[in-house]
Amino acid sequence: MSSIIQNNQVFNNEIPFCRVYSMDSKKQLEERFLAHRISYFIEWQDKSILQRLFDRSGSKIVCTFKINKGELARARELAQGIEGIKFKDHGELKDDKIKRRSEAVKEEDTGMDLPKLKFENGAENTEEETQE
Secondary structure, three states: OOOOOOOOOOOOOEEEEEEEEEHHHHHHHHHHHHHOOOOEEEEEOOOOHHHHHHOOOOOEEEEEEEEEHHHHHHHHHHHOOOOOEEEOOOOEEEOOEEEOHHHHHHOOOOOOOOOOOOOOHHHHHHHHHHHO
16 A cells, blocks of 8 residues: 655645734634634744833734634634734635735736827837838
C-alpha cells in the first residue's frame, strides 16, 4: 500500500487574519473563535524600547492572529464589532475564493467601458510612417 501523504505535498493554509493591539480585544476574539471552533495561531511581536517605556499599564500588546484560509469569511463575521483590531487585506471574497486586489484588477470583465485613445494629427502621421 502506498502512503496518502507524499513528501512534496505542502499543507500550509495559514494566513494572517488580523493584528490585535489590546488584551481585552485578544480575549474577546479568542473566546469567539473557540466557541465557533475556528483554529488560530497567535504570533507575538516584540515591543520597541519606546513602547515599553511609555506603556505603564501593560495592557497594550501587538500580536497577529493567523487562521486557516478556508475559515476567513466566518472569522470576519465573528470579529466584527471588536475594537483594537486591524484586519489584513485579503481582497474580495467571492464564492469562497480569495481574490487579491491585484488579481481583481487584471480581470477584463470589470464592467467598465474604457474610451478609445485619440491621437492628434501629428501622432497619427508618425505611426503611419513607422508602419511603412
